[in-house]
Amino acid sequence: MSQITDRIRQLKSELPGNVMLVAVSKFHPVEAVIEAYDAGQRVFGESRPQELLSKVRSLETSGLCPDIRWHFIGHLQTNKLKMVLPYVSMVESVDSLHLLDAIDRWGAEHGKVTDILLEYHIASEDTKQGFSREEILSVMKGAACGHVRIRGLMGMATFTDDESVVRSDFSRLMSLYGEIVRLRDEGKCPAAGPDFNIRSFGMTHDYRIAVDMGADVVRIGTFIFGERTQTVK
Ligand SMILES: *Cc1c(COP(=O)(O)O)cnc(C)c1O
Numbered sequence: 001m002s003q004i005t006d007r008i009r010q011l012k013s014e015l016p017g018n019v020m021l022v023a024v025s026k027f028h029p030v031e032a033v034i035e036a037y038d039a040g041q042r043v044f045g046e047s048r049p050q051e052l053l054s055k056v057r058s059l060e061t062s063g064l065c066p067d068i069r070w071h072f073i074g075h076l077q078t079n080k081l082k083m084v085l086p087y088v089s090m091v092e093s094v095d096s097l098h099l100l101d102a103i104d105r106w107g108a109e110h111g112k113v114t115d116i117l118l119e120y121h122i123a124s125e126d127t128k129q130g131f132s133r134e135e136i137l138s139v140m141k142g143a144a145c146g147h148v149r150i151r152g153l154m155g156m157a158t159f160t161d162d163e164s165v166v167r168s169d170f171s172r173l174m175s176l177y178g179e180i181v182r183l184r185d186e187g188k189c190p191a192a193g194p195d196f197n198i199r200s201f202g203m204t205h206d207y208r209i210a211v212d213m214g215a216d217v218v219r220i221g222t223f224i225f226g227e228r229t230q231t232v233k
Pocket residue numbers: 024026047073074156203204205219220221222223
């Protein structure tokens with residue numbers, strides 16, 4: 001059994017049944033996706049529009065992986081929406097109002113409602129994208145969008161071996177999520193519908209902590225597919 005199959009099986013047996021695994025296949029060839037799919041994995045994460053599109057096209061051409069689902073997890077420029085939105089079941093990385101509005105407008109023009117997560121900047125590095133707590137609360141208290149369904153929050157912890165730092169990053173996401181749900185239940189969050197129910201956090205080095213803290217979605221790449229190489233398209 002190859003490593004990919006083995007790792008998918010390992011994760012399936014380890015993760016609680018209510019936690020969704022997104023297999024992050026960025027920088028790995030489509031053959032790696034096919035192998036993970038054959039091992040039972042259905043949801044995959046990509047972070048670059050061109051790479052997503054070339055994998056989508058190659059699977060369409062070959063007729064393989066018919067019920068694969070894609071989550072977009074990288075920074076998305078508004079001029080690339082048409083390369084991404086027709087093919088994904090979720091954009092996890094909505095990191096600006098500008099992008100949120102553009103996805104809504106694209107959806108109105110194309111008759112598609114897109115599920116999205118708001119990316120919450122929880123890490124201490126300022127290289128990571130995302131909204132502040134105040135910005136997210138302000139989006140959630142605003143009007144609901146017609147063609148975007150805000151399903152929850154996504155975050156990435158500080159890259160460190162210090163578990164207490166990771167836990168404190170994740171707990172900020174959990175607490176903001178809890179606050180939004182409370183406000184919604186009091187009728188104060190028009191943008192949060194009944195299906196605002198996803199907390200996406202946890203990657204290869206911290207997914208066990210994430211699951212322990214209540215993540216609904218974990219996004220795991222390296223553990224499944226190995227180290228990423230820059231050359232694969
Ligand atoms: C690359 C990436 C992951 C996966 O990271 P690994 O450490 O390889 O598991 C998860 N989430 C996002 C947003 C990513 O860009």
